[in-house]
Amino acid sequence: MFPLSALFATARRRILPTPTSLRLRLHHPNLFSTQPPPPSIEYTLSHPIYMIWGANTGVGKTLVSTGLASSFLLSPPSLSLPPTRKFIYLKPVQTGFPSDSDSRFVYNKFSQFFLHGIKNPSFTVLASNHVLKASISAADSVLTRGSDGVPVVETGEGGELESGFRDLGLYEESKLGEDGAVAAELICKTMYGWREAVSAHLAAEREGAVVDDLEVLEMLKRGLGIGLEGRGGCEGSGESGDNVGVFSLVETAGGVASPGPSGSLQCDLYRPFRLPAILVGDGRLGGISSTISAYESLKLRGYDVVAVVFEDHGLVNEVPLLSYLRNRVPVLVLPPIPEDMSDTLMEWFDEAQTVFGSLKETMILAYIQRIERLHSMPKMAQDIFWWPFTQHKLVPEEAVTIIDSRCGENFAVPKVLKNNFITQQFDACASWWTQGPDLTLQVILFFLITYKDSWKLTMWFQIELARDMGYAAARFGHVMFPENVHEPALECAELLLEGVGKGWASRTFFSDNGSTAIEIALKMAFRKFLFDNGMLLDLPKAKTGDRCIELKVLALRGSYHGDTLGAMEAQAPSSYTGFLQQPWYTGRGLFLDPPTAFMDNGVWKLSLPERIHPENVKVEDMAFRLRDELFCKSRDGSSLAACYSSYISQALSLHSRMSEYSHIGALIIEPVIQGSGGMLMVDPLFQRVLVEECQRRKIPVIFDEVFTGFWRLGVESAAELLCCQPDIACFAKLMTGGIVPLAATLATDAVFNAFVGDSKLQALLHGHSYTAHALGCTAAAKSIKWFKESKTNINLISEGSLLRELWDMDLVQQISLLRTVDRVVALGTLCALELRAEGSNAGYASLFARSLLQNLREDGIYARPLGNVIYLMCGPCTSPRTCRQLLEKLYRRLEEFGRANENLKSSQV
């Protein structure tokens, strides 16, 4: 065990990469100690937006873009195409600039094709091309060479930015066709240009013009807002039935996994938007393979590919591609592109018109289907789902949240019923406390002996997990576990025993969820108790039913251990246990009232149960300036510790006096925080004393770490906070990083030995079909390592034994001062508070917090309450900056909420 002083040191330590001898070139040194906030993603659903990807470089993405622009702007009006149209072409990353400029190519070719194809145009098209920023070297080249007479509008004096870019106001436009009102518009934009015709990361590095991923995303977000002018931007109505038909296309650079300017792979870089995709395949020899692999890389990042299109090279590559896609994704074949470089391609465009027409139709149809599906989802969900812990009558259709995807800690939430936008909400309930993946587009230095330079690496937990899930499914699927061994289960068990079970556990029993893990733990504990107390010997003689021993658990009021009957029996009566909910519940426990701890008016305080009399306790034992004083081992000698000890002893004596046959066969506690019970912090001193009292009496101790395990409370196992060890502990939730269900019950060898014997009937006859399933174990192994390695989790301090303080403690204190707030607990990834409430406004069924939560959703925070208890929960790798932003928003909304309630009260007076 590490010293407590180190445990709660709040100093922020820079985590430096190991080979320090290498030269560092840091573009954003600040990102090193604090991560950047996640990008805010928002885009309209009122018109189709697509991203176009290439199976390789040079497969003709820009030709497809041009063809689509022409097809969209020049087709006769139809149901899906209103007469007035806008086509927006965005090229975020352009290398080889200005000689290569895809946006200029689209602009030029479209114009040529318009003039070539339409002899007597009856309408006018306004076409423009705009290049926003270029590396100094590329910009200089434009300025010197004049770039074919394109006017350069020097915006902001073409100022050289810190990052090595110039704001390049390169702009050209032309009016095509009749000199009348503009009926159609082609807007082409390049966002960033670099001079060298190499991969963007290399050009950016060599030209000293690196742009951050977040900036690219921010720029792209603005680009996607084009076409919405006058419709109020993201806040506008944006009906899909608008009379302006808009179509946006974003063209990537190179292949799907070609690095962007920061070195992040483009398929990762653009993932937060998860725009529907078109894949330009490869029709050459070997092109089947590269097209399929590129498709798989897109799928492995959660993209939906709507069509595959490629140039015919006479190899009928479409046949195996269609086979592979099982005819579900259209594969379109473009006529061979003339090899003669001087060809204007006009005839080719003519020939390819029908293909582009069907491609455009496919894309529009897929867009319409997507929107229709999104519109129908809330109603369908209401009709056919049966949500857990939900009174359906209280959920109107408009309150149903569609979750289109997750990206790190954020949900992408389409607001189809309201404003037809996709927006982002931070998953502040960590999806029932399971989540670990962070989307930080982390920037970490990476060293290479060969390259002898620094390298920025985007590490993205969710994407790596996804690849691992694919691998585990392909390698194992699921395989039978008993008497067998497979690599993921073995690795997972090793990591559990070296991690959360370190120092005490030696066996891993797998199951599916917290509740099953608890049932298993109880069976283990009871057997151990019978074994230790010599009660096993008499058992085989007794007939079934003829039971003269009754076993009970010792547990704390307010604790919650799961929803299956066995787990429920171990909790005190509550809203969850009534006859209406579980007619079989009897409550097979001795339930003690625990002393709780919380911050109130800026100070950490204890609240003692009635039976512990505060007059016996010193005042200095009851209030603390710092939270971490609560964990201090020196409290063991306090008068309060003695009070706790006698309170527990009395309760146990009373119980054993009550019945000869009833025994306390196990202690079960949630260490430090009781989750479902309302995020109550139990005095750690009390739990430590409790564990000692039980172990002295040979009562096996179970730690229910389903909620608290894996850094939830800032340490890998909450047992570390209590400074004591259980005989059995249960883990689930965060164990797999929040991806699939898996649970583990760890036990000591002494517990295991109570099940060893000559007969199978002595073994633990409990197991679930998917015991130790490969996907779960793979995810768990990955997550356990991810969270505890400083390379991947930059929140680690204290030699990797502790997370730094994620919640700004000043702000937490401010919140505790609010009149509307009763108590606050901030620890590890959790920041919880109880709203001051009375009567039916308090308790689990309360709807008191509803308006507050609604407002938080407007702020992009998806929280779910426990009655009048509100909490924010992040992952072990979430940046403190993100947490601070959440807390600031919460603070403002709490102030507002308090004022509203006071106004309500005063108006009622």
Next chain:
Amino acid sequence: MFPLSALFATARRRILPTPTSLRLRLHHPNLFSTQPPPPSIEYTLSHPIYMIWGANTGVGKTLVSTGLASSFLLSPPSLSLPPTRKFIYLKPVQTGFPSDSDSRFVYNKFSQFFLHGIKNPSFTVLASNHVLKASISAADSVLTRGSDGVPVVETGEGGELESGFRDLGLYEESKLGEDGAVAAELICKTMYGWREAVSAHLAAEREGAVVDDLEVLEMLKRGLGIGLEGRGGCEGSGESGDNVGVFSLVETAGGVASPGPSGSLQCDLYRPFRLPAILVGDGRLGGISSTISAYESLKLRGYDVVAVVFEDHGLVNEVPLLSYLRNRVPVLVLPPIPEDMSDTLMEWFDEAQTVFGSLKETMILAYIQRIERLHSMPKMAQDIFWWPFTQHKLVPEEAVTIIDSRCGENFAVPKVLKNNFITQQFDACASWWTQGPDLTLQVILFFLITYKDSWKLTMWFQIELARDMGYAAARFGHVMFPENVHEPALECAELLLEGVGKGWASRTFFSDNGSTAIEIALKMAFRKFLFDNGMLLDLPKAKTGDRCIELKVLALRGSYHGDTLGAMEAQAPSSYTGFLQQPWYTGRGLFLDPPTAFMDNGVWKLSLPERIHPENVKVEDMAFRLRDELFCKSRDGSSLAACYSSYISQALSLHSRMSEYSHIGALIIEPVIQGSGGMLMVDPLFQRVLVEECQRRKIPVIFDEVFTGFWRLGVESAAELLCCQPDIACFAKLMTGGIVPLAATLATDAVFNAFVGDSKLQALLHGHSYTAHALGCTAAAKSIKWFKESKTNINLISEGSLLRELWDMDLVQQISLLRTVDRVVALGTLCALELRAEGSNAGYASLFARSLLQNLREDGIYARPLGNVIYLMCGPCTSPRTCRQLLEKLYRRLEEFGRANENLKSSQV
């Protein structure tokens, strides 16, 4: 509902693809109605075997092969390299032959390099090149042109095979170096050659020489046996410490996903072997992307990539590649390859020597680490796992099975402690009844409008599932469910209600496993019962604990509903429920003895419980020639039905007379087959009568279809076999196709409405963290569709409502005639039998079947017994041919087992 007569029609119908107007060209018409057996995979672990893949075509795979051959054969002896060595180079698929021949290239270049590099060779190398088969067109070309003077040994008269190939005995060899004893050997082999330099599938098609995937695998298996001569082949000792160092390398053609000769992608085609991989990347512009995508395609098929190597094009592609691989897979860079075609490459090989040296070392090291890990796994598993349902004391180290991977229905099992081979075992316990994926390398016709021709499509469930798992993880991970909706959950719920819930269910409640699904079902049923019987009104007044109503279930003896306490309470006392196992079990049910059905001595018979007196029953009601007569609705009018009805009524009346407060609040049954209870078939007539009796009394009916659902018994829902509908039903296991845990409890609207009210406290307060997790729902949606579409499940008959008979009924009858067999049940994917046993040889804890099971494993069948009950279980898409093979092996082993037991008995007499 479809008519029963159709349901049990045994006629095998050809499932024809829909657009029949297109011209068909079938190479293997037989594969259409019956699938081929899965290939038997077996290869040695006694030396390194690698497969070499390309990120694209033309990236230099063959140069790497040559370099590795040289490095391996010509390095000085070392710890890992004994003085005598063999390098085996295999090229399964060669197009452009004979002009292109990679095996010849390796042979030639190696020879040149040997002569060029070693001035005074002190040892002799024997090098050879051998081409086995070629398309007639390619073979003719060899025969006419003489192929540069290479002698053609006409084996078997160079006969033209039916498949369009000639056995081409093209063989050349040379002795290099000193004319002494051969110290090293290079063996190069091409398996199949085609003339056209296009993708193999195209060449095969055009040259009329298509080879089946299974034949390629069989040929490869033989190739991998080279080097083991004199060591007894697969049965040999094959110690890795042999004094002959062997190294095998298999070179693929084109890119990783380039089609093989049948059209199957090579990464799919070779997956059954799952050989460790080397990926030759692409160093050109765009090469980062194609290398990463190729890597991901390999991972998505469960391959382990040991190193990436590529040619330097000055673009430092290794930097982002190493970033992407997070430094865990070595990336090696080869010097630029001379562009001059006349270059002998000798200098290049010299220059690249060190790279090849490290590549070889990496490969040997990875091999050694793999073998060491495999050796240590059984012991580690014994030490740190706690297996469910397993008496650890009875499992010696050598009995622990390592499962290296799954491929369809088969495990790949390394036998490191025995003979150092990887062999294959059919997962005949369907990994606790969860499995659905089949590896059949199915051949299905595929139609294309553009190509106007047939196409063979390898559809592989596991690989598609793996891709979907990657996609779901990347798109969603897991997201909060209550009050939300996401696509996978919605699609899954829709499919459940249209499938297994069709006609009755309207709500889907998700949970994690069968046991939780049952606990939820019980809570639903009890509430419904209270609601229907007007008991809800009084409840809110009663205090907790102050309960005047006791609710019980009606259930059948021998049924099993899960391991959590609530589910256990619904089963009659058994081995699983004793005080030793679950001290809290009381058995809250009225448990009826069910009549069972089975085949005995070739006839289907019924066995009635004691309380039903056979004298009241007609003889013709008690025995049946065909199993399906048992399901006949006409039995409803039999005297037996009346007996059943009165037996049930009496039991219910007796119970209600016993106590005023105790009510039967639910009926719970496993329809047709009681799984864990010993694969007992309950008379369907009895269950139908039971359901009717309960529904008449307003007792909600729960079907526990955790085991029986999703085609396990030959129909999508076993309720179809009973011809009646429940109020609630539970599903799990096969629902996800056997990949991750997920369960669903379906219910009628009437059940749901008992939970609708104004307060949250009236809602069903039960839920698990990963409720409706995206991976599970995605897998379930995929699997449900896969099993019920005739395109993907060719076992479907009767318009997709029924699986054809998978078990050969004659053989089943033969088995039932064996003296050692007590009873047999074959239905759907299940074929179970009970061994005749007495005393401790019978029952759950029996070890009676041990030797039989051991022998079955030798036959490549991994079965797990339920005491003296043995069963084989396949998936819904497993071919009847595979089932027949399993059954034949079982039959032989049963005969043997019977003889051994009789000998034992007679020797004891």
